[in-house]
Amino acid sequence: MDMFKLLCCQNQEDKFNAIWKELDKLTRAHVTEMSKKLVSDDNPKVTPGLPALGEGLDDPSVRRRRARNIKCFSHWIEAEPKEKWALLFDTLGARWGIMTSNLAEVYNWVIRGLRGCPLVGIIEGMLYGIIKYYQKRHAAAILHSTKVQTPFCDKMYKWMEKAISKASQHIVIAMGTHDNRFEITVRAKGGVGRETTLVTHEVNLG
Template sequence: MFEAAAWAFGPCIAAVPYIRPVISIDASFLSGRYKGKFLAACGYDPEQRLVPLAFALVRTEDEACWGWFMKFLREQVVGPKKFCVVSDRYWGIRNMFKRPQYGWQESVEPALAVHRYCMQHLCENVYKVSGKDKGIPHKFRNKLANKKKKRAFMKMWDELRVTNPEAIDYLKKCGKENKTDTNERMRPERWAQTFDTGARWSLMTSNGSESLNSRYKVERRLPVVGLVEGTWYKNVQWFNERKQIALGRQADGERWPKEVQLKVMKHTLKAALMTVVTIDIERGEFEVQVPNEKDFPGRTWKYKVLINRNYQPEDPQLPTRRVTCKCQKPQLTGIPCAHVVAICGTYRWEVDEFIDPLYSTENMVKIWLSSDFHCYEDEGNWPRYDGPVVFPDKNMINRGRRKKDRDWMGHQLQGTVKEHRVAEHKPEYVVEFYVLAQE
């Protein structure tokens, strides 16, 4: 009896060393003849385009199924590298990070993974507990969870403590192992960028994996073979299209994506109003004075900046920390802030020197260049298959579907054995295909 399947493609695995170490995961319903859940994991390229990593088809969304899929992701796709995983707060996912057998345990040294919550999912919960205050979503997203400066974060935190104490009570418990334990410390790093230390690279939501699931809306109506083939064909299309885009950017001499260029340009305009005070150039210590910040007009704020131009990071999980600034933007994003740009302007240093190389166009080309997909061979050329015959579970048939839809997809049943052959004998485009058989 068919239980579950997980699969990944070779070019997706080849792209893993070049993406930022952040993975977004999410689940969605199957909408066709069969019941079940479709799981997906994705990364991001320098232009924030989705990089599909792995997929799975499971009976339900619980700790065992998520752990099984994430173990496959760890062993067959991403390897031992430390990653930050962004997801919703579903209990099965949270428990999975506590179990050593899945390979994503947080509570060991050194940690195997970092778990962060999706800001959008948390915003919906805060909205509900605050009595559906219409002003809460904007305040939570833009003035609390997404803020990088602790000063701005604490200003909104104090304001909400007065106007929406229910939301503050919820956020204090959010992330704790035991919500009723008043002695356990708060875990704001799970949802607030201010306390993140750069693990999530400023990627605040799991919208990537949700978008990936929505792209397979048609395929999620199909049985196993159709679903696997659908993901294969779409990955072939994406890799070829995005490879041409990346090569075009490289041919035009663009060293960085447009989004990074616009941020640096914006910071350059801000830097024109700042004053740089050199404390010790040999030690790389500077003070940058900023008059009339947007939230605090009439005041001059002083930012301590430390620059080490020869720094080699010990933890590849974090951005290249050649720069640390009081505003935290270089540490959290890997992109120099306006204070660093002001120092570069003073000493005629190249700003590009302080942008993390994972954002480079060269790195983007490496992600999409490995489009090593191959066509299916004729079935007559497939090696002989002597493995078990797997049948669909009749209890998983969705009785609510119309007979017309069931008849349209019924012919896919004959492919349940064929998928074994595709998985077992075509490793160049399907890395591994797990089928759990129940006697």
């Protein structure tokens, strides 16, 4: 599940494919091991597989494999549209980088202390709570920008510091004289299912 969550959040195709390949390898090995265990238990009639996804998810007309026919991760996920679960395929920007679907807990946090109120009171409480939240965040951002002399809030500033630190380890070569094109070679590193390698990107600021 941790690897699947990592797969969902990838925004680079090579990393996405590498994790997918590793998931296929691990799930095949798991099914094979379960097969051997069942045979050793003298129960060859049961064919092991991965737990199937429930019927009627989103589109009731979609036909999914039964558990006994699911031998790897690809078989398990093949009928599910990638744009609905993978950040890499969110081409229309519907997810905005947000991968959680636990919206019920979010609303529980918003209306805490309001559940016993009439409906009008709940709506007003949510409205004033959201206004107070934005005012508080705005005040914190203004205070930070006054102290650090930056137009960004503290969280964004820390993210940028981390990105700048990572970028300082890259090799940058200007490619051209008039257009802002650069060749960026990232530091050698390994990844899930990948050998240690150098990766080069082209960045065109124009």
